[in-house]
Amino acid sequence: MILTSDIKNISGIVTVQIEGFFTERFINLCKINNIKIWDVRNIVKGIIRFKIKIGDFKKLRKIARKTKCKVTIKEKKGMYFKLFKYRKRKIVFILIFLVIVFSIFFSNCIWNIDIEGNNYISNQEILEKLNQSGIYIGKCKIGLEKKDIIDKMRVEINELSWIGIEIDGTTAKIRVVEKTKLPDYANQNNVPGDIIANKSGVVSKIVPENGTAKYVEGSYVQEGSVLIEGAIYSEFVDTEYVPAKGIVQIQSIYKYKKEYKFNNINKIYNNKVKYTVGITINSKENMLNYLNKSKKYDINKSSKNINLFGNNVSFDFYKCKEYTEDINILSKEDILNISEKDQEEYLNNEILSKNINASLVEKTENIEETDDSIIVTVDFLVNEQIGVFRERETNE
Template identity: 35%
Template sequence: MLVLKLWNYIAGYLVIRVDGLSLEKFINLTISNGIFLWGIKRSGYTTMTACISIGGFKRLKGIAPKVKCRVKILGKKGLPFLLVRLRHRKMLLIGLTAFMVVLYFLSSFIWMVDIEGNLKVPDEELLNVLAKYGIRPGAFKKGLDISAIENRLVTDIPDIWWASIQIKGTKAIVKVVERAQPPPMVDKDLPCNIVASKDGIIHEMVVLEGQPMVRVGDTVKKGQLLVSGVIEDPETKATRFVHAMAQVTARTWYEGQAICSVEEGVVRRTGKKVVHKFIDMGRWVVEYQKGEIPFKHYEVEEKRVPFFGEGRFFPVTMIVREYYEVEKLPASMSLEVLRETAQKRAMEDVNKKIPSNVKIVDKQVKYDMIEGKGIKATVYVEVLEDISLEQKINVE
């Protein structure tokens, strides 16, 4: 769709008004003759407006009389008509050309470096390593070996497990995944037990070395012995110490809570909205469409729409801000909305506690009415996770 709009702008098109009693026949004839109309809007039973290419408009001469419709040009859009208007304004045309040349030149450089995903590794450390290999504000984009820089970033910073670099327009977006810190491990040459890192119910056990002390289905407590590294021979009664190795998967539970207050109330959108548009050219932001916001309470959503295919050639984007009017409702008016809000917040709370390497198998929600306060939601999430933890055996 974006390519089609760009082509229509470059080739030029007309905005026309069609008057007549047979508008449907007019549209059908244009389609059957290979004439493309877009942006069709009916302003009445006998009137409509549409956009049409210059070549398509010339071919309408044989169609409009057949269905007794009158066609009138309302506007001329696109680059050819703009150049005609600029023909007698040479300095403006020269300035526009120079602006496009400068814009293209500036788009060949990186002007912004965004880093995502790092929690422990400081931005400064990442930026210094990236700058070392050519990813920095003011750097020329051409000739950068992105794949090699990604590998060097992982090699130079031990806490980084994975890195991805994308160049979009004049911005370099660097996404990293940090290495998860494993629990302290006992040297393989030292004897150790496997104990439970938390409470749970044993779901599966894979024991590679050691003596199992629990079975599938047993309930265990944090710190309880799961696999012993002390093995006694039943015949000789001799005792030997081994480095126990096992993967013990258990069903564990996480809990999240949240309260949606009666005093706080809830909001909902009324359906009314106002749209503001801006053109972002890197260092300059130009207002394209802006007006007053007539709402007392509103929510804002912002999105960026590239003009030229993700901004790879020209770093120009359209910023679209949508202001949605909202109204505040007393909690008593919408108990169901209160419940949904409380549950959503409780889920956000519990998600912060759940490790990323577990499998969620069940989820339950409990609601409680708190007199004078609101609704309390408690979310219980059941997961499967490895609870095995190595514990050194002191042999004296």
């Protein structure tokens, strides 16, 4: 902080004391002669102190003579005085010069490498390749050929699709964009083989990229049948066996059925548990029953079987949780609302998320009302992508 204040007052500031009868006149003359003074303090009548720049100090002589005041310097502040003090010590100036030179030199070097945008390529690997390409900690940033380094990096690391280098001060900011890895099902197979249907349905789209399509749009395919055969037939040349590739979409029906009761019985457990024992001989159960008949229990049985003289005997341990029944009566509208939510949940969680590129085509809802319940049956007609690659067993 002392150093910063010294740098701030690099030109040098002097605190001056004026003694005389006409101190006010002195101040007024300073104002008239454009001498900037500040922090004027009256010590006693006839003695004032103020601050002034060292450059203006000589101008005070004329005013002091005019006002017959005595001028004394009380304090000197600033870099100017310190440098003046050490003017004969050459080593100080040499050190200052060296500090300036070194700071300029080191500010032109790279001291930090910041890598962003990498997910599966490790920082270590990128740093190693950067080192080989010409960016490392301590490297001078003047004359750095960014284009060459970028080209080298792209050759060295195949997974990179783009790389950008930006030098910000002493930090080299490396931005990378990695190549998107294809999912397993999209990987190209090199071994000849077919694409087999893993589901049954009506073909809605078939695009063979490699191989021969065995079905046309609108035809029904059975699970396990060949959709795209990994062979190219020609009249002029021999049949060529290739790894089959293509997109096959089918429309299939998913059934959803659920029964909703008007009276829903909810069990409310009241944390009362009773334990009892029993014995079962040849599937005839005898339990030591001391449960309250007016109350309802949820019974969990754990038993140990032994064979005694050809009879199956098991010793049972019963855990009886007491509960009360809470009957919740639902209207038809409530049930339909609940059913709607359940259907949506089933569609999203069981159909759309578990199949490839699945989309809903049509939904057929059937509501059957009985005395105590409503049975909701829904058929979802879904368009989805199917097909798994299977290697050809023998090349014919």
